[in-house]
Amino acid sequence: MLVGDLIIAASALLLAERTVFIAKTVQRVDPVRLMMYQSIIGAAGLFLLSLIWDVDRPRAGRPACSCPSSTRERSSAVSTSC
Numbered sequence: 001m002l003v004g005d006l007i008i009a010a011s012a013l014l015l016a017e018r019t020v021f022i023a024k025t026v027q028r029v030d031p032v033r034l035m036m037y038q039s040i041i042g043a044a045g046l047f048l049l050s051l052i053w054d055v056d057r058p059r060a061g062r063p064a065c066s067c068p069s070s071t072r073e074r075s076s077a078v079s080t081s082c
Contacts, residue, residue: 025034 022034
């Protein structure tokens with residue numbers, strides 16, 4: 001089985017679970033409040049994931065580098081362009 005097939009299958013299962021959960025929860029909670037909670041939790045989760053995976057982000061005093069890491073390692077001894 002391909003990795004893409006596994007990703008699609010997991011996505012379908014998560015979507016089905018979310019649909020059932022929302023259908024049950026919306027009977028007890030105001031729909032606007034439920035959507036607000038989903039937005040806040042989703043944004044916080046994506047922010048935390050971006051901190052984990054966005055390791056080559058620009059920092060104060062250091063410009064962003066567009067060189068691949070292997071090029072940056074080789075060129076750092078020769079030049080400070082990256």
